[in-house]
Amino acid sequence: MRYLPLTDADRSSMLDRIGVSSVDDLFVDVPAVGQFDGAFDLPDHMAEFDVERLMSAMANRNITTADVPSFLGAGAYRHHVPASVDYLIQRGEFLTSYTPYQPEISQGTLQALFEFQSMVALITGMDVANASMYDGATSCAEAVLMARRVTRRNRAVVSGSVHPHYSAVTETQAKYVDIDIDIREPDLDGTEDLTDLIDDQTACVVVQNPGIFGHVRDLSSLASHCQENGALLIVVVTEVVSLGALQSPGAMGADVVVAEGQSIGNPQGFGGPYVGLFAARQKYVRQMPGRLCGETTDVDGKRGWVLTLSTREQHIRREKATSNICTNAGLCALAFTIHLALLGENGFRDMAMLNHARASKLADLLEAVDGVEVLPQAFFNEFAVRLSKPAGDVVNALAAKGVLAGVPASRLYGVGTDLDNILMIAASELTSADDMDALVDALSEELS
Amino acid sequence: MSHSRDLSRGISPASTGMLGTVHGHQGLQLEEPLLFEIDNPGAIGVDLPEPGDFILRLGGLERNGEIGLPCVSEPEVVRHYTRLSQKNYAIDMGTYPLGSCTMKHNPRLNEKMVRLPGFANAHPLQPEATVQGAFELIDGVAYWLKQLTGMPAIAMSPGAGAHGELCGVMAIRAALDDREGGPTKRRRILVPDSAHGTNPATAAVCGFSVDTIPSDARGRVDVKAFAEKLDDDVAGIMITNPNTCGLFEPDMIEIAELIHNAGGYFYCDGANFNAIVGRVRPGDLGIDCMHINLHKTFSTPHGGGGPGAGPVVLSDALAPFAPVPWVVHGEKGFSLVEHPDAAGEAKPFGRLKGFHGQMGMFVRAYAYMLSHGRDGLRQVANDAVLNANYVMSCLSNVMTPSFEGPCMHECLFDDRFLKDTGVSTLDFAKAMLDEGYHPMTMYFPLVVHGAMLIEPTETESKRGLDEFVAVMRALVDRAKAGDSSAFAAAPTMTPRRRLDETTAAREPILRWSPEVLAAETAK
Known part of the structure; x- marks a missing residue:
C-alpha cells in the first residue's frame, strides 16, 4: 500500500519491541461485540491510475460552467483564478500544516492570515476581521449570535433580500438559544422597508447588498435607524467582488459585515469548501467568533504573529466560548489573500467594473427579449428577471440545449410560490459576447 | 501610498553573537515584510481587458476613494508567499506528532x-x-x-x-x-x-x-x-x-x-x-x-x-x-x-x-478511500496503533506514561519525568522545535498534569519513528542533566523565537493600517 511505510519486517520487529505477538493484542480494550470481522461491502485497494480512471469518469458525468455558457450565481460565482494562486496554495508548507498553534514555526500561515484580516477589513470598510468562518451562511448565523451577546436582546430581523440558505442557517443556529428570528418575505422589487420593525428590543437587522434578486441599495438610512434603536446592522455580501465597485457596507454604516469570499481565489467546486468573511467594528472584537491573528514581538524584539484573544474560544472557555467553531477555512482564506494580492487596488476595482459592465450589457440584451422583464434598476453582476413561463422549466429546457441559464428562484424558495417565474442571472469577467448571444437566442426560442 | 520599514528592528548582532546582515536575513532564513509594505502604486498582478461601453447601473452607489489594497506584480506576489511558506512546518517536511489531530500524509492524488x-467547475445550483x-x-x-x-x-x-x-x-x-x-x-x-x-x-x-x-x-x-x-x-x-x-x-x-x-x-x-x-x-x-x-x-x-x-x-x-x-x-x-x-x-x-x-x-x-480500499483502511488502523505503541514502548523508561496498558493511535505522557528538572512541558515542546520537530499536543487532555499527547499516525516509517525517539530521549537526558536554562531559552533556531502572547492579547493589533505603522515608527 503506497501510503503505508511499514513493511511486514518493520511490523514484526516493532511488535517484538512492544512485547506482543500480534497487533490484535493492542486492541484488547475493544469488547468482542465491537470487533468487526465481517466483510464490508466495499472494494479492496486500488492503483493510483485506477482511482483516476474511476473518478475522472464520474467527473465527466457532469456538464459544468466551463463546458457551456453559464449564468449561475445566487451565492457562488464563476471567476478566473490566476494560475499562481493554485500553485502557491498547493505548496506543502501551506497545504499540509496544522492550525498555527506553534507560532515559532507557523509564521507563514500567521502572516498570511494577518494580511487576510487586513484586506477583509479594508474592502468591507470595517475595523477588524477574523481569520475566516466555514462559509458566508455560517458567518451570517454567527453574526446574529454575536449581536445577541453584544446587545443582550433576543430579536433579530432578517430582510427578504437575504439569500434563503443564509436565513435558513441563521434560523437553525438560533433555534435553541432563545433568539426570535423574523424572516421577511422575499424582497423581489427591492423596496422593502424594515424601519417599523426595529425597536429597543431588536438585537440586529440582517440585510444583503446586493440583495438576492440583485438590487443594490443605499443602506445608510437603515443604518441610522438601527443605531438610534441600539440594534446592530449586519450586512451580508454573497458576491464579494461587488465590494470593488460599490460603496463599502462600512461606509454605509454597517456594524458587522459577513460575506462569502469564494469569488476571490476559490473555484465553484459544487458548493464548497468556501470561505466565510466576518468583519466588525473594533468595539465588538472581544465578542467575535472564530480565530484571530495578532501582531506581537518575539523575545528578540522581532515582529511576529500569533493567534490571539483565544480566551473567547472553545479550547479555553469550553461551554462559555463565544462559538463552538474550531477549524476555519485556512487554505481558502489563503487563496483569497493571494488572489486579492495579485489584483491589488486597481485590479480589484477593474475586475469589479468589468463584471458590472458584462452584466449591464447582458441586461440590455435581455430587455429586448419578449417574455423577459429585468427587475432591478440598480444591480452589480447579477439580476432577477421575470419570465413569461416557470423559470425552473425554462432552465431545464435550456440546459438540454447547452446553456446554464441561471438559478430559478424556485430552487431556493421551493416550487409553488409567486416566484416561480423568477430567474436569477449572473455575469462575470468570463462572460463573453458569444455566451450572451447563446442565452438570448435560447431564451427567445423557449419563450416564443 | 508606499511604505518602507526597518525590518531589522530589534535585531542586535552584538547580542546574538552573529554577524548581522543588511536586511536581517539569516542565510536562507529570509525576513519578509507584509504585502502592504511592498506596495508599489502602479504595479499589478493581473491583466484585465477594457470593459468597453456600458451603462452604469449601480444606483449612484459606486465606490469613491481608495480602498487601500497594495499594488504588487505577479513575480513579487509569488516570491512573497513562497517566502512565507518557508516559515511553516508541515507534514511534508517531517513527523507532526500532534495528538488528537491525526497529521497523516496528504496524498497529492x-x-x-x-x-x-468536472468537479471544480460545477456550480452547486445547476439543474440536477x-x-x-x-x-x-x-x-x-x-x-x-x-x-x-x-x-x-x-x-x-x-x-x-x-x-x-x-x-x-x-x-x-x-x-x-x-x-x-x-x-x-x-x-x-x-x-x-x-x-x-x-x-x-x-x-x-x-x-x-x-x-x-x-x-x-x-x-x-x-x-x-x-x-x-x-x-x-x-x-x-x-x-x-x-x-x-x-x-x-x-x-x-x-x-x-x-x-x-x-x-x-x-x-x-x-x-x-x-x-x-x-x-x-x-x-x-x-x-x-x-x-x-x-x-x-x-x-x-x-x-x-x-x-x-x-x-x-x-x-x-x-x-x-x-x-x-x-x-x-x-x-x-x-x-x-x-x-x-x-x-x-x-x-x-x-x-x-x-x-x-x-x-x-x-x-x-x-x-x-478508493486508494486504500477496505483492506487498506484496516491496515491504517493497525499501523496507526502499532506506531503509537512502539513510540510509547521506546519512551516508557525515560518519560512517564499516564496510564498502563496498550494505547490506541496516540500515547499520553504527563510531566512527572520532568519533576525537579526545572523544565516544563512547554519548555520541552519548544526544545523540540530546535530539533526540527513540531511538538506533540501539550497540556491536553486536562486530566493529567503537563500532558504530552503523541500521535505519530500510520504514515510514519519505522526509521522516522526511531529518529523521533532518539531526539526525545536525548532531550530527556538533557533535562535530567540540569540544563533547564537551555530549555527555557528554546527555541533559538526557528524563524521566530517565543512570542509575546500576553501583549498580543492585551493590546490587540489585528490588521495592518497606515496608522499602526505610523505609531510604530514613532516609537
Missing part, C-alpha cells in the same frame, strides 16, 4: 482529483440532470462512511468536526422535542472531563447545560459516576472514542444501555476514528450519532487551519431529524432534497450550511 474540471457525477460522488462517500461505521444514515453537510457536533447535538435536541411534543425538559448533556473543548461549547450553543463526568484512574469514563448523574433531565452523553487519552472506552455498550434506558441519546465524537477504522464499527457499540473529521481519518489536508469536513452518521432514531440537503437515488438518477417541505416523512431540524457541504473534501476523501 487527492488534490489532482478535486481539480478535475447536469451534475449526476457530483451526486454520485457524494452518495459514494456517504455509502463508505455508513459501511465503515455500521450506521444506517448520514448527514453530509457539516463543514468541520465542531460543525458535525452541532449537527449531532441538534438532531438529539430535535428528537427530544419531537418526542415530548414541545421544547424538551431534558436540558443536561453529560461530557467527560477529558473531552475536546468543542463538546461542551457545542452543547451550550444547542441550549443545553454541561455536566462534567470525571475520568477514572484508568483514564476512562467513570461509569459509576456517570450512572449516578442519570436522571429524567439528561438529554444525552458525548463521548470521544477512542478518547483523548488515546484509550478505547471499554464500557461503551454499558454506557449506551444506561443512557438509552434513561431516555437520552449517545453522541460519539469520532475525532479519533483513525485508530479503529476498518476494525470497529461504532454502530455496533450502540451509539446514536458520530461525526467523522475527513481532515483527520480520511487525509484531506489541514491547510493551516481548514477547511475541514465533518459528516455525521446517525442511528434510525435520529435519522429523521437530519438537516437538509441530502442526495436521493430514484428512477431518474440522483436528485437532491433541499427544502424541509419536500422532505416527506422526515422532520429535518433545519439547514447548517450554504449549498451541499464541503464537496472538495468529499472528492479528496473518496480518492483516499
Whole structure:
C-alpha cells in the first residue's frame, strides 16, 4: 500500500519491541461485540491510475460552467483564478500544516492570515476581521449570535433580500438559544422597508447588498435607524467582488459585515469548501467568533504573529466560548489573500467594473427579449428577471440545449410560490459576447 | 501610498553573537515584510481587458476613494508567499506528532482529483440532470462512511468536526422535542472531563447545560459516576472514542444501555476514528450519532487551519431529524432534497450550511478511500496503533506514561519525568522545535498534569519513528542533566523565537493600517 511505510519486517520487529505477538493484542480494550470481522461491502485497494480512471469518469458525468455558457450565481460565482494562486496554495508548507498553534514555526500561515484580516477589513470598510468562518451562511448565523451577546436582546430581523440558505442557517443556529428570528418575505422589487420593525428590543437587522434578486441599495438610512434603536446592522455580501465597485457596507454604516469570499481565489467546486468573511467594528472584537491573528514581538524584539484573544474560544472557555467553531477555512482564506494580492487596488476595482459592465450589457440584451422583464434598476453582476413561463422549466429546457441559464428562484424558495417565474442571472469577467448571444437566442426560442 | 520599514528592528548582532546582515536575513532564513509594505502604486498582478461601453447601473452607489489594497506584480506576489511558506512546518517536511489531530500524509492524488474540471467547475445550483457525477460522488462517500461505521444514515453537510457536533447535538435536541411534543425538559448533556473543548461549547450553543463526568484512574469514563448523574433531565452523553487519552472506552455498550434506558441519546465524537477504522464499527457499540473529521481519518489536508469536513452518521432514531440537503437515488438518477417541505416523512431540524457541504473534501476523501480500499483502511488502523505503541514502548523508561496498558493511535505522557528538572512541558515542546520537530499536543487532555499527547499516525516509517525517539530521549537526558536554562531559552533556531502572547492579547493589533505603522515608527 503506497501510503503505508511499514513493511511486514518493520511490523514484526516493532511488535517484538512492544512485547506482543500480534497487533490484535493492542486492541484488547475493544469488547468482542465491537470487533468487526465481517466483510464490508466495499472494494479492496486500488492503483493510483485506477482511482483516476474511476473518478475522472464520474467527473465527466457532469456538464459544468466551463463546458457551456453559464449564468449561475445566487451565492457562488464563476471567476478566473490566476494560475499562481493554485500553485502557491498547493505548496506543502501551506497545504499540509496544522492550525498555527506553534507560532515559532507557523509564521507563514500567521502572516498570511494577518494580511487576510487586513484586506477583509479594508474592502468591507470595517475595523477588524477574523481569520475566516466555514462559509458566508455560517458567518451570517454567527453574526446574529454575536449581536445577541453584544446587545443582550433576543430579536433579530432578517430582510427578504437575504439569500434563503443564509436565513435558513441563521434560523437553525438560533433555534435553541432563545433568539426570535423574523424572516421577511422575499424582497423581489427591492423596496422593502424594515424601519417599523426595529425597536429597543431588536438585537440586529440582517440585510444583503446586493440583495438576492440583485438590487443594490443605499443602506445608510437603515443604518441610522438601527443605531438610534441600539440594534446592530449586519450586512451580508454573497458576491464579494461587488465590494470593488460599490460603496463599502462600512461606509454605509454597517456594524458587522459577513460575506462569502469564494469569488476571490476559490473555484465553484459544487458548493464548497468556501470561505466565510466576518468583519466588525473594533468595539465588538472581544465578542467575535472564530480565530484571530495578532501582531506581537518575539523575545528578540522581532515582529511576529500569533493567534490571539483565544480566551473567547472553545479550547479555553469550553461551554462559555463565544462559538463552538474550531477549524476555519485556512487554505481558502489563503487563496483569497493571494488572489486579492495579485489584483491589488486597481485590479480589484477593474475586475469589479468589468463584471458590472458584462452584466449591464447582458441586461440590455435581455430587455429586448419578449417574455423577459429585468427587475432591478440598480444591480452589480447579477439580476432577477421575470419570465413569461416557470423559470425552473425554462432552465431545464435550456440546459438540454447547452446553456446554464441561471438559478430559478424556485430552487431556493421551493416550487409553488409567486416566484416561480423568477430567474436569477449572473455575469462575470468570463462572460463573453458569444455566451450572451447563446442565452438570448435560447431564451427567445423557449419563450416564443 | 508606499511604505518602507526597518525590518531589522530589534535585531542586535552584538547580542546574538552573529554577524548581522543588511536586511536581517539569516542565510536562507529570509525576513519578509507584509504585502502592504511592498506596495508599489502602479504595479499589478493581473491583466484585465477594457470593459468597453456600458451603462452604469449601480444606483449612484459606486465606490469613491481608495480602498487601500497594495499594488504588487505577479513575480513579487509569488516570491512573497513562497517566502512565507518557508516559515511553516508541515507534514511534508517531517513527523507532526500532534495528538488528537491525526497529521497523516496528504496524498497529492487527492488534490489532482478535486481539480478535475468536472468537479471544480460545477456550480452547486445547476439543474440536477447536469451534475449526476457530483451526486454520485457524494452518495459514494456517504455509502463508505455508513459501511465503515455500521450506521444506517448520514448527514453530509457539516463543514468541520465542531460543525458535525452541532449537527449531532441538534438532531438529539430535535428528537427530544419531537418526542415530548414541545421544547424538551431534558436540558443536561453529560461530557467527560477529558473531552475536546468543542463538546461542551457545542452543547451550550444547542441550549443545553454541561455536566462534567470525571475520568477514572484508568483514564476512562467513570461509569459509576456517570450512572449516578442519570436522571429524567439528561438529554444525552458525548463521548470521544477512542478518547483523548488515546484509550478505547471499554464500557461503551454499558454506557449506551444506561443512557438509552434513561431516555437520552449517545453522541460519539469520532475525532479519533483513525485508530479503529476498518476494525470497529461504532454502530455496533450502540451509539446514536458520530461525526467523522475527513481532515483527520480520511487525509484531506489541514491547510493551516481548514477547511475541514465533518459528516455525521446517525442511528434510525435520529435519522429523521437530519438537516437538509441530502442526495436521493430514484428512477431518474440522483436528485437532491433541499427544502424541509419536500422532505416527506422526515422532520429535518433545519439547514447548517450554504449549498451541499464541503464537496472538495468529499472528492479528496473518496480518492483516499478508493486508494486504500477496505483492506487498506484496516491496515491504517493497525499501523496507526502499532506506531503509537512502539513510540510509547521506546519512551516508557525515560518519560512517564499516564496510564498502563496498550494505547490506541496516540500515547499520553504527563510531566512527572520532568519533576525537579526545572523544565516544563512547554519548555520541552519548544526544545523540540530546535530539533526540527513540531511538538506533540501539550497540556491536553486536562486530566493529567503537563500532558504530552503523541500521535505519530500510520504514515510514519519505522526509521522516522526511531529518529523521533532518539531526539526525545536525548532531550530527556538533557533535562535530567540540569540544563533547564537551555530549555527555557528554546527555541533559538526557528524563524521566530517565543512570542509575546500576553501583549498580543492585551493590546490587540489585528490588521495592518497606515496608522499602526505610523505609531510604530514613532516609537
